[in-house]
Amino acid sequence: MTTEQFTKPQPDVLYLRPTRGLAALNLRDLWIYRELVLFFTWRDILVRYKQTVLGAAWAVIQPVIQMVVFTFIFTRVAGSSPEGVPYPIFNFTALLPWGLFSKAMNDAGRSLVTNRNMITKIYFPRLTIPVASVLSGLVDFGIALLVYIVIILYYTFAPGSTFTFTFTPALLTLPLFLILALVATLGVSLWFSALNVIYRDVGHILPFLTQIWFFVTPIVYSSSEVSGKWQILYALNPLTGVVEGFRWSLLGIHSLPLQLIVVSATVALLILVTGLVYFRNMERTFADEI
Amino acid sequence: MDDIAIRVEDLGKRYRIGVAPERYKTLRDTIMAGVSAPIRRLRYGASPGYAGTGSSLIWALREVNFEVARGKVLGIVGRNGAGKSTLLKILSRVTEPTEGVAEIHGRVGSLLEVGTGFHPELTGRENIYLNGAILGMKRLEIERKFDEIVAFSEVEQFIDTPVKRYSSGMYLRLAFAVAAHLEPEILVVDEVLAVGDAEFQRKCMGKMSDVAQAGRTVLFVSHNMSAILRLTEETIVLEKGHLVYRAPTSQAVDYYMASGFTGAGERTWDSAEIPHEAAPFVPLALRLRDSKGQVVDTLRSTEPFQVEIEYCLDQAITGLRVGIYLLTMRGEYVFTSFDLDDPQQFIQMGVRQAGRYISHCTIPANTLNEGRYVLAVNASAFRVKRYFWDDHALAFTVDATGAPGKHWPEPRMGPMRPVLDWKIERL
Numbered sequence: 206m207t208t209e210q211f212t213k214p215q216p217d218v219l220y221l222r223p224t225r226g227l228a229a230l231n232l233r234d235l236w237i238y239r240e241l242v243l244f245f246t247w248r249d250i251l252v253r254y255k256q257t258v259l260g261a262a263w264a265v266i267q268p269v270i271q272m273v274v275f276t277f278i279f280t281r282v283a284g285s286s287p288e289g290v291p292y293p294i295f296n297f298t299a300l301l302p303w304g305l306f307s308k309a310m311n312d313a314g315r316s317l318v319t320n321r322n323m324i325t326k327i328y329f330p331r332l333t334i335p336v337a338s339v340l341s342g343l344v345d346f347g348i349a350l351l352v353y354i355v356i357i358l359y360y361t362f363a364p365g366s367t368f369t370f371t372f373t374p375a376l377l378t379l380p381l382f383l384i385l386a387l388v389a390t391l392g393v394s395l396w397f398s399a400l401n402v403i404y405r406d407v408g409h410i411l412p413f414l415t416q417i418w419f420f421v422t423p424i425v426y427s428s429s430e431v432s433g434k435w436q437i438l439y440a441l442n443p444l445t446g447v448v449e450g451f452r453w454s455l456l457g458i459h460s461l462p463l464q465l466i467v468v469s470a471t472v473a474l475l476i477l478v479t480g481l482v483y484f485r486n487m488e489r490t491f492a493d494e495i
Numbered sequence: 496m497d498d499i500a501i502r503v504e505d506l507g508k509r510y511r512i513g514v515a516p517e518r519y520k521t522l523r524d525t526i527m528a529g530v531s532a533p534i535r536r537l538r539y540g541a542s543p544g545y546a547g548t549g550s551s552l553i554w555a556l557r558e559v560n561f562e563v564a565r566g567k568v569l570g571i572v573g574r575n576g577a578g579k580s581t582l583l584k585i586l587s588r589v590t591e592p593t594e595g596v597a598e599i600h601g602r603v604g605s606l607l608e609v610g611t612g613f614h615p616e617l618t619g620r621e622n623i624y625l626n627g628a629i630l631g632m633k634r635l636e637i638e639r640k641f642d643e644i645v646a647f648s649e650v651e652q653f654i655d656t657p658v659k660r661y662s663s664g665m666y667l668r669l670a671f672a673v674a675a676h677l678e679p680e681i682l683v684v685d686e687v688l689a690v691g692d693a694e695f696q697r698k699c700m701g702k703m704s705d706v707a708q709a710g711r712t713v714l715f716v717s718h719n720m721s722a723i724l725r726l727t728e729e730t731i732v733l734e735k736g737h738l739v740y741r742a743p744t745s746q747a748v749d750y751y752m753a754s755g756f757t758g759a760g761e762r763t764w765d766s767a768e769i770p771h772e773a774a775p776f777v778p779l780a781l782r783l784r785d786s787k788g789q790v791v792d793t794l795r796s797t798e799p800f801q802v803e804i805e806y807c808l809d810q811a812i813t814g815l816r817v818g819i820y821l822l823t824m825r826g827e828y829v830f831t832s833f834d835l836d837d838p839q840q841f842i843q844m845g846v847r848q849a850g851r852y853i854s855h856c857t858i859p860a861n862t863l864n865e866g867r868y869v870l871a872v873n874a875s876a877f878r879v880k881r882y883f884w885d886d887h888a889l890a891f892t893v894d895a896t897g898a899p900g901k902h903w904p905e906p907r908m909g910p911m912r913p914v915l916d917w918k919i920e921r922l
Contacts, residue, residue, distance in 0.1 A: 221585060221597040244628040248614060248621075255616040255657075326611040327629055328588035328603075492590040493510065 234330045245337030250344050264348040268304050272297045275425050291368050298455050299424040299448045302386040305346045307415050313338035313394030314411050317402050321495045331488050335398040339391050375454045382450035389443035392476030399487040402495050440465040443473035500712035501563040505595035508556040508581050555581040557736045568713040570723040572751045573733035574887045579716045587683050601680025615659035626673045640676045648672035675702045681712045720748050720826030752824045760792040762889040775809035776874050776882035781889050796895040803855035815847045817854045820871035829910045864912035865895035
């Protein structure tokens with residue numbers, strides 16, 4: 206017998222018993238399974254563009270076409286060109302976080318049900334699935350950001366263009382707004398994914414909820430068009446703070462709407478925390494209910 | 496002495512089942528229930544365990560107690576619905592118990608269904624990594640064992656092909672290979688050996704006894720009694736959610752195979768025994784009749800006998816076939832036969848209308864050897880749905896008096912005892 210066998214640590218003892226009351230958040234579990242989160246993310250990305258002719262080009266085409274459509278409608282028809290910024294840039298700046306949010310909300314909302322055969326067969330922290338859905342949206346966000354840079358360069362160097370991109374210290378705050386976007390996205394995703402396990406209505410609600418959400422977020426217009434007294438109420442939509450933050454950070458459009466962003470960030474955090482608690486509490490019956 | 500791998504105390508799991516065909520809850524239902532619940536409570540008073548209209552509670556598992564020492568291989572047998580799968584699901588943390596506690600010492604690896612988490616669009620290589628991670632392996636661990644896994648699965652040439660192009664055998668081999676290399680302290684296996692060819696099954700069995708010999712604990716659920724006998728030393732028998740027997744395997748298998756039979760040559764089902772997914776098929780009775788038409792438990796090998804299945808269809812079913820499996824006491828199949836095995840008849844009876852039926856057939860004389868046999872019932876539409884399945888419906892005895900070769904008082908090998916047309920020619 207080797208010494209290794211003597212020193213081999215006793216395996217941890219696990220007690221499986223019914224849980225009562227509020228479940229502990231137990232995020233350590235998620236940390237232990239961090240590799241699985243990355244594997245799921247990697248799978249979602251790999252699978253998304255398999256057996257498509259254009260492959261990952263779709264990640265470029267989708268936001269660009271959206272932007273072109275909005276530009277056409279809102280400059281030709283409505284004739285607006287807000288804040289002295291070319292409309293495509295104004296619009297695309299908002300589409301960056303919106304694309305991340307709407308895609309992740311729709312993917313993550315369905316993610317648990319899509320992976321039901323795993324959930325009913327194997328144990329792993331269920332949080333890994335919606336978290337991976339959100340993270341895989343980050344890759345599309347990265348691609349869209351590259352497209353954004355190309356558009357900025359085009360407008361800066363195109364002859365006759367009045368737009369110049371200027372580097373300001375505000376640019377350094379962009380990661381903070383990205384984190385805010387992720388917090389809001391993850392919070393909403395957790396809510397919908399857990400709800401969808403029990404109420405399949407979520408699958409029907411998501412498409413038009415996305416549409417409504419799109420229009421109550423200042424994407425095709427500026428939040429300054431919303432009159433003053435409604436602004437705080439308006440900021441309860443966490444995406445408002447995210448979009449205005451992106452615009453301020455990237456384009457330097459008017460002063461930082463601090464009040465609005467604080468409200469949005471608070472709401473986003475609240476959604477994330479309640480989402481986590483709700484998800485954890487529903488998690489124990491996922492395998493039985495799904 | 497604390498060399499326990501699993502300790503289970505008063506474990507129970509309660510499920511809520513709909514009386515109506517199961518459907519997803521909708522927000523409307525919940526809102527309506529929320530509105531009407533206080534009213535109902537006022538009317539009928541609050542009673543514990545009251546689950547609202549249209550649903551009832553069943554205990555899939557109740558008051559189960561057992562311990563498994565480290566390094567032991569424990570078999571678990573029981574009929575469908577006895578609670579085997581529920582027990583494994585609790586032990587592998589897929590679902591929570593409703594009461595009691597299970598104490599697990601060490602990492603649990605489960606082979607509840609091989610290939611869970613395989614994605615058809617991903618290649619074999621990609622699926623090994625993904626599946627390994629789902630089963631709880633670290634990336635480094637998978638990398639270290641990658642070659643071994645590929646070698647075991649014998650799919651080297653196709654490792655970079657999407658698994659959707661794999662044959663079912665290749666798919667299965669790869670899936671089992673990943674799971675088998677998990678090296679958990681406790682391995683939970685559910686019926687994986689029911690699939691795959693003989694060579695693959697032999698390999699799986701080998702791998703599983705390796706696991707056991709390496710000092711790990713194995714829980715093995717199977718309907719295949721010969722696999723249970725070969726792999727396990729001790730077996731527990733579950734019946735209707737309760738642990739009813741625990742003994743060295745050969746004793747436990749005998750107990751299980753003999754249990755629950757009325758012994759009267761007839762098996763009937765009452766509504767509580769019929770799973771709700773069987774609807775609209777309602778099994779009523781399975782009977783054995785001797786050549787005189789009597790319902791009997793013991794048949795003579797030299798006489799033909801009848802098997803009849805009586806059932807009701809609440810609605811018409813398309814493509815329904817009702818049939819029997821004949822098994823030996825050790826769980827080996829002797830034959831399978833369906834009432835629409837004749838292609839002509841199958842075409843004519845495309846849709847079986849609602850009503851009450853008897854499907855019956857004659858087993859010719861001189862078919863079975865002496866011994867005890869088990870009949871299983873299956874009602875299904877091929878590749879559509881298995882309505883009803885009872886793999887342990889009825890046991891009966893065959894008496895070989897007067898059968899060929901009976902003048903030599905020795906047991907004959909094999910389940911068949913045909914009269915063959917022997918000729919002896921002198922050359």
